[in-house]
Amino acid sequence: MLSKAIPCRLWIGVLLFLSLTVRADWEVNMTPGVTEVSQQIYDLHMIIFWICVIIGVVVFGIMFWSIIAHRKSLGAKPATFHESTTVEIIWTAIPFAILIGMAIPATSALINIYDPSESDLDIKVTGYQWKWHYDYIEEGVGFFSNLSTPTDEIYNRRDKNEHYLLEVDEPLVVPINKKVRFLVTANDVIHSWWVPEIAVKKDAIPGFVNEAWTIIPEPGIYRGQCAELCGKDHGFMPIVVEAKTQEDYDAWIAQRQEAAAKERELRDKVWTLEGLMARGEKVYATNCAACHNADGSGIPPAFPALKGSAIATGPIQSHIDIVLKGKPGTYMAAFGSQLSPVELAAVITYERNAWGNSKGDMIQPVDIANMQTAE
Amino acid sequence: MSAVLESHDHSHDHHGPAKGWRRWVYTTNHKDIGTLYLWFSFIMFLTGGCMALVIRAELFEPGLQIVEPEFFNQMTTMHGLIMVFGAVMPAFVGLANWLIPMMIGAPDMALPRMNNLSFWILPFAFALLLSTLFMEEGAPNFGWTFYAPLSTTYAPSTVTYFIFGVHIMGASSIMGAINIIATILNLRTPQMTLMKMPLFVWTWLITAYLLIAVMPVLAGVVTMMLMDIHFGTSFFSAAGGGDPVLFQHVFWFFGHPEVYIMILPAFGIVSQIIPTFSRKKLFGYTSMVYATSSIAFLSFIVWAHHMFTVGMPLAGELFFMYATMLIAVPTGVKVFNWVATMFKGALTFETPMLYAVAFVVLFTIGGFSGLMLAIAPVDFQYHDTYFVVAHFHYVLVPGAIFGIFAGVYYWLPKWCGNMYDEKLGKLHFWLSFVGMNMTFFPMHFVGLAGMPRRIPDYALQFADFNQIASVGAFIFGTTQLLFLFIVIKTIVSGKKATAEVWDNPEGLEWTIPSPAPYHTFSTPPDVK
Missing domain, CATH: 1.10.287.90 (Helix Hairpins)
Known part of the structure; x- marks a missing residue:
């Protein structure tokens, strides 16, 4: 009886082990990729x-x-x-x-x-601490691409999803079967733009423009990461490339162009405090929370708290200045070139009226835009 | 001149070392200084090792558990700097101090006072560097390769401590190298021609020249950083007409010879040990010397293979790819020579031999991945991934570190007069061997599968191999406490060693009693 039971248990053990290894990902080799x-x-x-x-x-x-x-x-x-x-x-x-x-x-x-032949589409890729910016040069479309994995997943307060750390809010969209040229540069430190499945890895160097290209033959989503140590959140600035058929791509570009027009409209309208606060909370979560924390408490001393801070509860002009121009010698980047006037106005208003800060004042997007054109 | 005469008189009354702390602070004796270097290096090895364990603990599973990314980056940076400049390099200088005079029949190093100075500035360099961990802005966090502008415009203010620390380490290395060259070229016993020198002496002679050539380049590049940070220059900032890539060129012009500085003396150690335990002469002494020289020469013309993705022109990529591939030829010659020495020998496997054999096998694996990395188009996929981390840990851990272990076990009986515990030595070897492979082999896989290096958190598909690597790292790390125990046990007790220690080993160091007297070879010995 006993001698029969042991092999039986053994088999169950082996099966359990196999099922574990089947579920686990034991990838040991380079991807052949798609190009x-x-x-x-x-x-x-x-x-x-x-x-x-x-x-x-x-x-x-x-x-x-x-x-x-x-x-x-x-x-x-x-x-x-x-x-x-x-x-x-x-x-x-x-x-x-x-x-x-x-x-x-x-x-x-x-x-x-190193084939230098002419490309069908040029996209400028700019590395920022810690996100990517994509500019469709001919089409006049540009946007930032941020990590979209929630902080709760990173700090193990919630189960991690399948694309943990490899997901962004706005992927780079390219058409298939077209030669896409990437003009890679950086705004602050050196980054490196890498997508394994299309075998493109190019360093993004501030002040210099590097070239790379790809022709993706089939639609799909291809994920990569920054490959050059670029500071605190180097591990948190993924790249997602979405390859679409030409029609889908055209539709997407048209929609982006429309959205850009709408953004201009939003900029010119008069906002309410509530409207700016709602928008500002989202902008804050994507752009500010990594350093200043979701509750505005910061990570002192490198990343000061905003809750009750002299800037966020002081005169609005100095608050606007620091957000737009950054603070040299610290990690505080100049967000003037990274965010739209609407986003800037929203986030500044939010910071002055959230977490118990209660200045009650606000700034309109159009005023920000006027300040920027005046300079 | 009178000082020289005076020291001559003293050698007649066979006086020993001074007592207490003065012995160690004032010493000009090559054996004492060698001991200081070796203990210092071991302390640094444990310090850097603890940092590696912090890294591996954080990477045990996805998510941020133990440390924040900011501190994680400080750990990777300090781990690299301490292991390279604090553990591996001083260990080899320590071995050189102990062994070179005894191997070439010299009474001491050529420049004993400078020898004292070159050691005693090191603790200050590392105190400067380590003190940054306790400062408000934290330690350097830009990687041991400290690429600008992350290490200049965007660095914490503690970078200045790092710069001065590196200056002092560089001064120490340059003085050490000058001393070694002066000793080898001037103090050999008259019958020992260059081509009769033991290979350890040869490899160190070549290493010392590499050090003199490149440490000033390192000093130069950190000085340029200092100027950029504090004095308004723009060497590495495009905004002022400079170029961040210039930093990488200058750094790797130092950095690539540097990796050979960390491996050539280990080649020498293994070339001493394999013949002893094979009971057979080294297969090709002359070709080993020429191969080492060729590797040293090639190390100066391959630096940009670390920079294949910075956007070099095609001709540059091709040149550095071909030159790098060429290194495989002299390296192959060395490996073939070790294998040919073992072939048809009468082999035994005491601990030094175990480490030497593991060195040859695992270093060769590191060499293979090095060859793969040399292929520029494929490097676009490998660059800055864990594949690179696996590669350089395979050449540094079972290369440099196992070489040092092999050397310590081989010569420890000569140094302290007692045999180490062979059973414990073998246990130390096997645990290190298993731990090391468990740590670094899976890194090849995650690297190829696309995991970038220097990240505190990773995507889910890398989880399993990272877990294995972390377990291996803790095995390897704790095993080194066993090494400490073995060494102390050998010093305080253990079977008395004979003068020869091993079965008919070659070399002048085995003609003097064990433990080696405080002063050896006051008169030049004869060489066959």
Whole structure:
């Protein structure tokens, strides 16, 4: 009875273990990706990997053969041979030949990646601490792309969703089968724009513009992350690229252009305090809460509290100045170029009237816009 | 001149070291200074190791649990700086101090007072660096490669402490290197020609030249940072006509030879140990010397392979790719030579040999991933991922660190006159071996699957391998306390060691009694 029960339990154990490993993600290799370039890189990676494996098997094989067969405890007597020019030449020449074999496909892949031919669509990609900005240069559409994973998930107060840390509020949308050129730069420190499935990784360097391109053959959502250490939230500025068919892309662009027109309208209208507060809360959560905390308590000393602070409860002009222009020598960035006048007015009004701050005053988007044009 | 005559007189009355703390603070004896370097390096190794464990604990599962991203970045930065400048480099200088005079039949280092100075400024450098952890703005948080402008315009104000710390470390390394070169070139026993020197001495001679060539470059780049931060220059700021990429070029011109500084002496140690325990001469002494020199030369012309994604022109990418691939040739020669030395030997596997064999296997794995990283187009996918982290930990942990362990076990009986506990030594090896592979092998997988390095939190698909790596790291970390125990046990007790210690080892250090007397080779010995 007992002898039957044990194998039975064993099997249940094995099954449980297998089901766990099936659910878990044990991805061990590079993605072949979806573009011609990513496939080419993947093939090159695999060729070199297998060459290394073969060399490893031969070299370690000889070594382990010696370890097993030439032990003193087995009575092995040491041979006396050493120094052989012939052998030295052979084991210099063979690796050299192998390297040439590797260099040829590597060179042709690199030349392909550096293809300078004309593109169909140009998108300027700008890295900020800690988000990406995308500018469709010809189309006049531009927006920020922020991490959309809720703080509660990051701090384990809620279950993490499938795309934890790899999700954004506004993905970059591109058409399929078009040569899209990325003009990559940065606003503050060096970032690196990387999407593994299209094999594009380019450093975003402040003051310089780097070029990269891709042709995505099928619609889909491709996720990546910033690859160059860029400060506190380096791990929290993902990239999401949504590839759409040409019609879907055209529709999307038209809708974005319309939204931009609406934004201009919103800018010019007269807002109520409630309206600005509601909008401001959202803007604050996306842009300010990472440093100043959702409840305005900050992370002193680097990130001061806004709740009850001299700026948020003082004269409104100095509050506007610091939000628009930042504070040099601190982490406080200049948000004037990053947010729209509506967002700026909303967030400033929100900060002056939230968490027990009760200035009761407000600023209209159109006033912000006028200040910006005056400068 | 009178000082020289005086010291000559003293050598006749065989006096020992001074008593108490004065012995260690005033010492000009190469053995004492070697001991100081080695203990200092071990303390730094544990300090940097604790920081690594903070990192691994945070990365045990997705989400932010133990530390905030800000502190996480301080940990990665300080871990790297302390391990490179505080643990690995001083350990090799310590070994050089102990061994080079004994291997070349010299009474001491050529410049004993500078030797004292080069050690005793180090604790101040690291006190400066570590003190930043207790400051309001926290320690440097921009990675051990401290790329501008994150380390200049956007750095915490403690960066200035870091800069002066690096200056002092650089001064220490340069003095150490000058001393080693002067000793090797001037104090060899007359019959020891250059091509009769033990390989450890050869590799250190070449390493010392690398140090003299590149430490001033490091000092230069941190000085440029200092100017940018405090004196209004714009070396690394495009707004003032500078270029952030310039920083990377200057840094890696130092940084790439630096990685060879951390591995060449380990090559030397392994080249001493494998012949002893194979009971066979090293297969190709001459080619080993030439291979080491070629690696040193190539290390100066490959720096930009760390920068394949900064937007270099095609010709630049191709040049640095080809030059980097070329390093595989002399490195291969070295590995083949070690294997050929073991082939048809009479092998035994005492702890130093275990570490040496693991060195050859695991360093070669690190070499393979290095070759893969050299291929510029593929590097676009590897760059700044955990694949790189796996690669350089494979060359540094089982490379540099296992090399140091191998050397310590090999020469410890000579230093203190007692044999270490072989059973415990083997236990230390196997636990380190398992822990190290468990930590770093899965990093290849998460890196290839797309996990960027230097992130405090990660997407869910990387969770399983990170968990394994964290468990491995704690195994590896705690095992090093066993090493401390073994070393102390050997010093205070243990079987008396013979002068030869091992089975017919080659080298002058085995002709003197164990423990090595305070003064050795007052008269130059004969060499076969």
